[in-house]
Amino acid sequence: DAKTTQPTSMDCAEGRAANLPCNHSTISGNEYVYWYRQIHSQGPQYIIHGLKNNETNEMASLIITEDRKSSTLILPHATLRDTAVYYCIATRYNQGGKLIFGQGTELSVKP
């Protein structure tokens, strides 16, 4: 799986959009980009994933650059409950469950 690089921590004001970047410059054509988050000591929560196109669901939007070397997770209106560690993972289509969770980005949403 391609290595991903994320900032260690970020702050965001409540009600504002949180934009979390992820670099995956060695991603291959059959690797998806997945985002999960983990709120303190709870199980990781799936947020969104994509291959080439931008994706949106009820939780977030995922913007993938045209060359697929980086992506941005957007939480449109961050709340205090969005404070968590966010993990960006690149994983092959035929890969089993060997998700490699890096250190992630610790997002703090402040009032």
Next chain:
Amino acid sequence: DSGVTQTPKHLITATGQRVTLRCSPRSGDLSVYWYQQSLDQGLQFLIQYYNGEERAKGNILERFSAQQFPDLHSELNLSSLELGDSALYFCASSVGAIQGNSPLHFGNGTRLTVT
């Protein structure tokens, strides 16, 4: 609520003992995954089962074993426990055998403390 149920929530035991952690996947999911999260290691993939068969193996110690039963629930057995086995153990499930387009849904974990 992810739909994945793990029991027990907390477990305290002594070194050298053996414990069993249990996981019930989401309805309809055939794959079960086990992950370990300790303070200094982050989330580590241990093992995956798909429809009763071992599918993928990660950094699982020989003292640890798992199985998936015909009703698709899974158990993770940890034996000869050491202090370093203290961690959060997460189970996850997914519909398919491969990650690809099939997200994992995680339970809330079992916190194991070895004293």
